[in-house]
Amino acid sequence: xxxxxxxxxxxxxxxxxxxxxxxxxxxxxxxxxxxxxxxxxxxxxxxxxxxxxxxxxxxxxxxxxxxxxxxxxxxxxxxxxxxxxxxxxxxxxxxxxxxxxxxxxxxxxxxxxxxxxxxxxxxxxxxxxxxxxxxxxxxxxxxxxxxxxxxxxxxxxxxxxxxxxxxxxxxxxxxxx
Amino acid sequence: xxxxxxxxxxxxxxxxxxxxxxxxxxxxxxxxxxxxxxxxxxxxxxxxxxxxxxxxxxxxxxxxxxxxxxxxxxxxxxxxxxxxxxxxxxxxxxxxxxxxxxxxxxxxxxxxxxxxxxxxxxxxxxxxxxxxxxxxxxxxxxxxxxxxxxxxxxxxxxxxxxxxxxxxxxxxxxxxxxxxxxxxxxxxxxxxxxxxxxxxxxxxxxxxxxxxxxxxxxxxxxxxxxxxxxxxxxxxx
Ligand code: SF4
Ligand code: SF4
Ligand code: SF4
Ligand code: FES
Numbered sequence: 001x002x003x004x005x006x007x008x009x010x011x012x013x014x015x016x017x018x019x020x021x022x023x024x025x026x027x028x029x030x031x032x033x034x035x036x037x038x039x040x041x042x043x044x045x046x047x048x049x050x051x052x053x054x055x056x057x058x059x060x061x062x063x064x065x066x067x068x069x070x071x072x073x074x075x076x077x078x079x080x081x082x083x084x085x086x087x088x089x090x091x092x093x094x095x096x097x098x099x100x101x102x103x104x105x106x107x108x109x110x111x112x113x114x115x116x117x118x119x120x121x122x123x124x125x126x127x128x129x130x131x132x133x134x135x136x137x138x139x140x141x142x143x144x145x146x147x148x149x150x151x152x153x154x155x156x157x158x159x160x161x162x163x164x165x166x167x168x169x170x171x172x173x174x175x176x177x
Numbered sequence: 178x179x180x181x182x183x184x185x186x187x188x189x190x191x192x193x194x195x196x197x198x199x200x201x202x203x204x205x206x207x208x209x210x211x212x213x214x215x216x217x218x219x220x221x222x223x224x225x226x227x228x229x230x231x232x233x234x235x236x237x238x239x240x241x242x243x244x245x246x247x248x249x250x251x252x253x254x255x256x257x258x259x260x261x262x263x264x265x266x267x268x269x270x271x272x273x274x275x276x277x278x279x280x281x282x283x284x285x286x287x288x289x290x291x292x293x294x295x296x297x298x299x300x301x302x303x304x305x306x307x308x309x310x311x312x313x314x315x316x317x318x319x320x321x322x323x324x325x326x327x328x329x330x331x332x333x334x335x336x337x338x339x340x341x342x343x344x345x346x347x348x349x350x351x352x353x354x355x356x357x358x359x360x361x362x363x364x365x366x367x368x369x370x371x372x373x374x375x376x377x378x379x380x381x382x383x384x385x386x387x388x389x390x391x392x393x394x395x396x397x398x399x400x401x402x403x404x405x406x407x408x409x410x411x412x413x414x
Binding site for chain 1: 272276279280281285288291292294301303305306308309310311
């Protein structure tokens with residue numbers, strides 16, 4: 001059997017979803033029998049490759065750079081998975097949406113008595129005013145809620161995807177818990 | 178005069194109930210589950226959340242089971258593709274209307290909104306979020322009101338007025354601007370009517386009302402036995 005090409009993408013998340021994936025422990029070895037990881041924070045590949053079968057995205061869209069990357073990823077991916085609450089609902093990063101990015105940055109970087117209070121502004125992507133779920137930008141094929149989704153949930157999902165069972169994946173996951 | 182007993186059909190099964198009973202009551206007595214949010218046994222039914230909607234033969238409209246009395250020969254459908262679709266949409270709208278970050282909510286894992294979403298198979302919210310700027314009232318010495326999580330079910334309003342008899346809570350404004358207020362819109366801590374009984378906190382289905390000093394794992398709701406309280410209250414009078 002030809003191995004599936006798997007990518008995982010880390011946007012404005014805390015990396016907890018990727019940690020949860022790693023939590024599948026030795027079962028990851030089972031998965032490597034079916035997947036080649038072609039792009040991920042877990043491997044050293046700089047360019048998002050052409051023709052990927054499955055991409056799991058952690059985190060919401062929070063900057064123009066996220067938007068650009070997401071559009072490219074969508075074009076090159078057959079099956080796009082929103083992995084975890086941040087990608088699915090905006091979750092923690094979206095808590096800033098109430099006041100907007102500038103107010104949040106001011107609050108965090110200058111709101112307290114610091115030695116050199118300043119909002120970092122160079123060489124990093126400018127934040128969009130709102131952090132938004134990825135399905136607000138591109139079609140998403142599968143949503144896995146949870147913060148983070150448990151290792152079991154992620155393992156079950158990936159196993160089901162290997163078998164091509166995209167419609168009936170039993171997800172015990174819910175928002176939050 | 179005795180109350181007449183009526184017969185009806187729920188999801189193809191012949192059942193009977195008293196003429197004073199609602200579809201919800203008869204359905205639950207017979208083991209059918211209909212999701213509810215604003216309804217709570219022991220409180221007046223207000224039919225506001227519309228989650229308990231059912232289909233009745235001969236009517237194209239949907240009917241809230243918690244406030245619709247049964248009728249002789251009624252044919253009720255409690256779950257269909259259409260009902261599920263609407264129920265999901267209601268939950269999605271509730272999520273999008275305020276700020277529900279379940280991951281950092283004090284009742285994460287013990288929330289009726291969260292678990293209903295899961296039961297109904299909701300895995301994302303298709304509506305854009307409104308992200309309103311809402312206050313948190315922590316002025317009470319023991320409890321907190323977080324408007325970000327409130328779904329306006331008015332269970333707190335009713336339990337405080339009907340069971341505790343204090344009537345601290347009310348609803349101000351209308352539609353999307355509606356807010357739960359204490360004592361003519363003053364901080365809860367300044368309330369002269371609140372007895373601090375905590376009933377509102379424990380009937381609240383979400384993390385909108387919670388106890389101070391409780392961590393996420395501890396803050397599960399212990400709804401008081403309302404029908405029992407009501408019955409003993411009635412005897413005292
Ligand atoms: S869903 Fe939770 S664990 Fe995953 S990136 Fe967001 S905050 Fe982190
Ligand atoms: S604590 Fe008791 S008296 Fe005070 S608002 Fe809640 S239900 Fe009413
Ligand atoms: S505070 Fe709780 S009980 Fe009161 S209306 Fe809001 S969600 Fe319902
Ligand atoms: S439970 Fe019937 S309308 Fe809310």
